[in-house]
Amino acid sequence: MSKALSNLGMAMRAGxxxxxxxxxxxxxxxxxxxxVLVAADASANTKKKYRDKCASYGVFMAEAFSRDSLGQALGKEERVVVAITDRGFANMIRGHLSQNTEVENID
Structure with a gap:
């Protein structure tokens, strides 16, 4: 599991x-x-909705991981959208995302 996902799990446990x-x-x-994290396998409509909403509110949004891996990191069923409300956790996760997102979603 990537560092970003394990940090996501920690953020979840911290509420x-x-x-x-x-x-x-x-x-x-x-x-x-x-x-805001949107699963890479989310629908085009969902991605657009969050891209637009996050842009208008100035929130960083990343498309990363599958809905399964997001759900697993949180200890829940599959999840398509996740918001991190703590700046510290958000920055930690973003730091790990930028290291591997370019490679991760290549088909």
């Missing part, structure tokens, strides 16, 4: 992660999201 479409959107609108 700093929000999942689910409506909850994540609400968190972004309230300005509480520091980072």
């Amino acid at each position: 700093k992660v929000v999942t689910g479409d409506e909850t994540v959107l609400k968190t972004v609108r309230q300005g509480k999201a520091s980072l």
Whole structure:
């Protein structure tokens, strides 16, 4: 498992992660999201919706991992969207993402 996913698991245990479409959107609108992760295998509509929403609220969004690996990292069923509400965890996860995202989603 990548470092980004294990950090995501730590953030979850610390209570700093929000999942689910409506909850994540609400968190972004309230300005509480520091980072939004959208599964690489999410639908094009979902990716666009979050890309637009995050852009208008100035929240960093990354498309990374599969819905299965996001869910596993959180100890839950598959997850398509995840918001991290703690800046420290968000920065840690972003740091690890930038090291491997270029390679990770090549088909």
